[in-house]
Amino acid sequence: MATTHTVHAHAAPQGFIRRYVFSLDHKVIGLQYYFLALSAVFVGMFLSLLMRIHLIWPNAQLPLIGAIKPETYLALLTMHGTIMVFFVLTTAPQSGFGNYFLPIQIGAPDMAFPVLNMLSFWTTLLAYIVMLAAFFVTGGAPLHGWTGYAPLSALPSAGPGEQLGADLWVTSIAIFCLASLMGALNFITTVLDLRAKGMTLMRMPLTVWSWFVTAILGLLAFGVLLSAGILLLLDRNVGTSFYVPLVVVNGQVMGHKGGSPLLWQHLFWFFGHPEVYIAILPGMGVASQLLSTFSRKPIFGYRAMVYAILGIGLLGFMVWGHHMFMSGMSPYSAFAFSLMTMSIGVPSAIKTFNWLGTLWGGRIRLYTPMLFAIGFVSLFVSGGLSGPFLAQPVLDIPLHDTYFVVGHFHLIMGVAAIFGMFAGTYYWFPKMFGRMMNETLGKWHFVITFIGTYCIFMPMHYLGMAGQTRRYSQFTEVAYQTKLLPLQTFMTYAAFVTIGAQLIFVINLFWSMKKGPKASDNPWEATTLEWTTATPPPHDNFGGHIPVVNHGPYEYSVPGAPRDFTMQTDPATATAH
Amino acid sequence: MGILSPTITRYPGTARGGGPVAPPNGGGGDHRNGGGSPNFGDRLRRARLGLAVGLTPIIMLFVSFTSAYIVRQGLPTLDEKTNQYVRDWLPVSLPWILLGINTALLLVSSVTMELTRRHITREAALAPVKSIPGVSLGDEKSFPWLALTTVLGLLFLFGQWMAWSELEARGFFIATSASSSFVYLLTGMHALHLLGGIVALLYAGATSLLKKPIETRRIVIDIAAWYWHFMALLWIYIFALLNFAR
Numbered sequence: 001m002a003t004t005h006t007v008h009a010h011a012a013p014q015g016f017i018r019r020y021v022f023s024l025d026h027k028v029i030g031l032q033y034y035f036l037a038l039s040a041v042f043v044g045m046f047l048s049l050l051m052r053i054h055l056i057w058p059n060a061q062l063p064l065i066g067a068i069k070p071e072t073y074l075a076l077l078t079m080h081g082t083i084m085v086f087f088v089l090t091t092a093p094q095s096g097f098g099n100y101f102l103p104i105q106i107g108a109p110d111m112a113f114p115v116l117n118m119l120s121f122w123t124t125l126l127a128y129i130v131m132l133a134a135f136f137v138t139g140g141a142p143l144h145g146w147t148g149y150a151p152l153s154a155l156p157s158a159g160p161g162e163q164l165g166a167d168l169w170v171t172s173i174a175i176f177c178l179a180s181l182m183g184a185l186n187f188i189t190t191v192l193d194l195r196a197k198g199m200t201l202m203r204m205p206l207t208v209w210s211w212f213v214t215a216i217l218g219l220l221a222f223g224v225l226l227s228a229g230i231l232l233l234l235d236r237n238v239g240t241s242f243y244v245p246l247v248v249v250n251g252q253v254m255g256h257k258g259g260s261p262l263l264w265q266h267l268f269w270f271f272g273h274p275e276v277y278i279a280i281l282p283g284m285g286v287a288s289q290l291l292s293t294f295s296r297k298p299i300f301g302y303r304a305m306v307y308a309i310l311g312i313g314l315l316g317f318m319v320w321g322h323h324m325f326m327s328g329m330s331p332y333s334a335f336a337f338s339l340m341t342m343s344i345g346v347p348s349a350i351k352t353f354n355w356l357g358t359l360w361g362g363r364i365r366l367y368t369p370m371l372f373a374i375g376f377v378s379l380f381v382s383g384g385l386s387g388p389f390l391a392q393p394v395l396d397i398p399l400h401d402t403y404f405v406v407g408h409f410h411l412i413m414g415v416a417a418i419f420g421m422f423a424g425t426y427y428w429f430p431k432m433f434g435r436m437m438n439e440t441l442g443k444w445h446f447v448i449t450f451i452g453t454y455c456i457f458m459p460m461h462y463l464g465m466a467g468q469t470r471r472y473s474q475f476t477e478v479a480y481q482t483k484l485l486p487l488q489t490f491m492t493y494a495a496f497v498t499i500g501a502q503l504i505f506v507i508n509l510f511w512s513m514k515k516g517p518k519a520s521d522n523p524w525e526a527t528t529l530e531w532t533t534a535t536p537p538p539h540d541n542f543g544g545h546i547p548v549v550n551h552g553p554y555e556y557s558v559p560g561a562p563r564d565f566t567m568q569t570d571p572a573t574a575t576a577h
Numbered sequence: 578m579g580i581l582s583p584t585i586t587r588y589p590g591t592a593r594g595g596g597p598v599a600p601p602n603g604g605g606g607d608h609r610n611g612g613g614s615p616n617f618g619d620r621l622r623r624a625r626l627g628l629a630v631g632l633t634p635i636i637m638l639f640v641s642f643t644s645a646y647i648v649r650q651g652l653p654t655l656d657e658k659t660n661q662y663v664r665d666w667l668p669v670s671l672p673w674i675l676l677g678i679n680t681a682l683l684l685v686s687s688v689t690m691e692l693t694r695r696h697i698t699r700e701a702a703l704a705p706v707k708s709i710p711g712v713s714l715g716d717e718k719s720f721p722w723l724a725l726t727t728v729l730g731l732l733f734l735f736g737q738w739m740a741w742s743e744l745e746a747r748g749f750f751i752a753t754s755a756s757s758s759f760v761y762l763l764t765g766m767h768a769l770h771l772l773g774g775i776v777a778l779l780y781a782g783a784t785s786l787l788k789k790p791i792e793t794r795r796i797v798i799d800i801a802a803w804y805w806h807f808m809a810l811l812w813i814y815i816f817a818l819l820n821f822a823r
Contacts, residue, residue: 112623181634189627219630223637231645234762239752242645246657258654258665258755263645270641 283420
């Protein structure tokens with residue numbers, strides 16, 4: 001009887017709405033997430049462009065927008081950060097690629113709970129709409145930065161954007177938490193329960209490991225952010241004093257008393273630091289996958305890579321205090337947080353050296369996805385090396401409110417993670433859309449983006465060391481900061497060029513969807529399960545059968561094997577003759 | 578209300594639940610990983626795993642509330658009149674008798690929920706036997722445990738609402754002091770989660786009304802029951818926290 005169907009035995013639905021809009025298929029949901037993030041990244045990029053223009057031409061009259069006021073600059077800053085962190089860095093690598101490829105890579109026909117999966121996408125979209133709505137309400141978008149420090153974020157009278165705009169901001173974050181929790185639940189259950197026969201934990205591709213650990217981080221971290229958001233909403237609307245001490249705003253005594261602004265910082269950063277790894281771990285997984293595939297070598301130290309991912313995930317929960325060295329914490333706590341933070345350097349270095357070890361002596365094929373994977377390693381190292389500087393309270397205190405920090409986290413969390421997404425897009429595009437992307441356009445895109453992002457974010461380190469303060473809307477009034485303006489100007493021009501280069505990507509993406517050369521089932525000669533199925537994969541992923549896994553994920557150039565790659569489903573005896 | 582209790586004896590899909598017929602989508606007898614239609618045990622295990630994972634963020638939510646509660650309790654506050662740091666924690670006088678009754682209601686509802694769960698477990702186990710033509714196990718009418726649980730849950734919520742009214746009558750509003758804010762926060766968030774549990778109970782009742790297959794009903798009731806037990810446990814924890822860390 002039809003009603004005895006199970007969660008993932010649903011037949012391919014007919015009709016446009018069920019197939020592409022309210023779809024239960026993890027592949028469609030993955031693409032929905034991907035395009036949501038793609039639209040968000042352009043909104044976020046546009047906001048950053050406005051900020052860069054304002055920094056060097058503070059009085060410029062922009063078409064449609066007019067002159068940017070200082071408070072508008074803060075609103076741009078807030079929305080740029082929030083949209084990029086939540087709706088791009090959290091959404092695309094994990095929910096986008098993870099949704100599409102995690103079930104296929106472990107040999108499952110779908111996620112464990114497809115309805116929940118669909119619900120989690122639509123909840124994310126709702127959060128995105130609520131977030132964007134903050135631009136259009138009275139007072140505009142909030143001013144409190146993506147970190148939303150109280151009491152600024154808790155007092156509606158604190159500024160023009162802190163009225164309805166800030167309420168929408170908190171509400172959107174809370175909705176996003178719910179969506180992420182649903183997603184994380186699905187990912188974890190799927191990995192634990194739906195692996196194909198033979199897909200042991202130590203045969204899972206490193207991408208799957210990354211998505212799995214990222215989901216665990218999300219499961220533990222987003223609940224805490226949700227609690228922080230609930231308290232903030234209560235402070236803003238019900239008159240409680242969780243975060244707000246006795247304060248006076250514009251000569252008026254507020255009704256609050258006895259709250260602790262540091263409570264927000266603790267709750268926020270207990271989420272905020274794992275969030276950094278939520279953004280970067282999937283990129284690490286993609287980089288590992290691609291470096292091995294395009295070097296035609298097994299990943300160097302597979303087990304070490306797995307333990308490094310787990311180690312980074314674990315340590316990520318013990319270091320949130322390093323965002324709060326400025327808060328006047330006890331030097332002993334600062335020392336402990338500093339020590340834990342430095343120790344993250346160990347698993348990170350293990351990963352970096354293993355990537356280099358994978359490249360060493362490989363027969364490297366420099367296709368566009370590989371270029372972006374190498375770019376990821378480069379940016380990860382460049383952005384990561386400034387981490388141990390900032391991990392030390394003595395250095396962090398002078399550097400904390402300068403461009404040094406901006407340069408650090410943009411390189412490692414922003415650009416490196418984005419390179420992971422680009423690598424993933426170029427690599428999996430043939431599987432997702434059945435066509436190849438254009439290599440020439442891809443290489444141009446890589447070269448300009450790679451050099452361009454270094455030109456934007458590297459100088460920020462020097463600016464920071466020279467004492468240029470972050471979050472300031474203009475530097476033209478302060479004598480010593482004016483001297484640094486030429487470098488800011490250079491960065492703005494670099495931003496123009498880099499953002500322009502992203503048009504090459506978009507053109508390539510949409511043009512290749514329609515006109516690219518047809519892709520074979522396994523164009524990169526890779527080994528993992530997604531390349532064993534048709535291109536694009538059928539509704540149940542493997543066309544009515546379930547693969548049986550006989551090999552590890554990175555068996556390239558195995559001596560004695562008939563080909564230089566042994567697919568995970570190849571017969572176990574394939575290596576014997 | 579008896580209509581809410583699972584009394585369907587018709588069992589569609591006789592092959593499942595121990596029958597010898599292979600699942601339709603192949604899978605080579607390897608039910609665990611066979612894809613297609615996994616058997617009933619696999620679905621139950623997956624649902625339970627999902628619930629266990631899903632309870633984690635709820636625990637994290639209340640862990641963060643607890644840490645905020647404890648920290649705030651010990652935090653000195655600047656008194657604007659004397660310009661001195663003072664301790665302003667004002668213990669809330671809670672309506673203990675009312676809360677005690679509510680606790681009892683919730684604990685009893687946990688027991689009735691467990692009876693619901695055991696009943697459907699037995700029914701599911703006997704379903705293949707009943708499907709054999711000519712075999713009759715008697716048309717036993719079971720007590721509507723599920724409906725009783727729902728009523729007890731609603732009574733608990735009503736009791737909590739009465740407790741809040743009583744607090745307001747004693748002059749403790751949500752913004753009165755940090756302590757009263759936390760009392761409303763903890764009890765309110767628990768009530769919200771419990772409301773979710775009641776929705777799950779109503780859904781379980783609806784699966785029965787809609788004559789869904791017994792496997793589906795059993796899974797829904799099993800998950801709702803474990804969630805319900807968790808809610809009772811969470812309430813005990815909150816009750817203890819408010820009692821011992823006043």
